[in-house]
Amino acid sequence: MKRLFCILMAAVLLLSGVYALGEEVSRDLTVIKISEIMAANGKKTLVDKNGESSDWVEICNTADFDVNIGGLCLSDGKKQLEKFVFPDMIIPAGGYIVIFCSGVESTDVSELHASFKLSSAGEKVVLSFQGVILDLVEFDQQVKNISIVPDEDGEWVQTSTPTPGSENIITAVE
Template sequence: MPLSMLFDLRSLLFRALPVLGAFSALTAFAGSSSPILINEFLAANDTNLQDEDGDSSDWIEIHNSGDTPVNLSGWSLTDDPDQPRRWVFPDRTLDANGYLVVFASGKDRRATDETELHTNFGLERNGEYLALIDNSTPGMVVSEFAPEFPPQEDDVSYGY
């Protein structure tokens, strides 16, 4: 039976490796029906994307697969299930079918204009919990890697 008959293919997790034809995991993800999710992240950024300071900070990419823009004000990212509001988004709109990169640098920048966003925490390359929470419904986890994402390779992103 094809995977598309067993799972919503948008809910499958994969890990890309820099080896032709290889991947290390394909895991079903039981997320919410929200069109907003953590699409991809990089927890061991050595030479990949640089932030505005020239640092190769870890990053998290949020995707809106829906047909309408979503204001992320009050939503949060966390690396601790006991602190769902660890880093709260400012008034920032994610366009329909749009993407937003948030650096997980520990620099805690929450500008409401189009400048970079930075969480107040970094990502642990050896794996940890990571979640996106819609606080319009208090504590509603819309996307998570639980209990934790697996150990990460240098400059190899992980996601959908």
């Protein structure tokens, strides 16, 4: 009887462990936002693994829980939303990731590259999931080595302190 109890307890513990593991990573993609864009990267800020100063987009998990962003899509327009599809990967609570818009796609999570480029003359950045737009930023002519970020009211402004992969800092552009 005691042995049976032990087996039952082990099964309960195992099952609750599995449940907890499954529960840890959210699939609520609405908490993922576009947090920074640099469409005129001039090597001063960030270079990719090929040594190129590819433009980049930063996205942020605004929630206090981890999110698996697999299937989330990034594009430079509304006509074709699924230009880049994120692989299964987790953005920790409050975390940031960078996607290079180099034109040569790579879904290797160590360095993500989208198949499209951003025009420094102005374009859109669109985040979507299964055809539903979750976030969209439209920008006009960009200045070299200056990124754009949302201010506290959600208005997109220039900053002379780009922060790819980390919390934004807004400093005046001279």
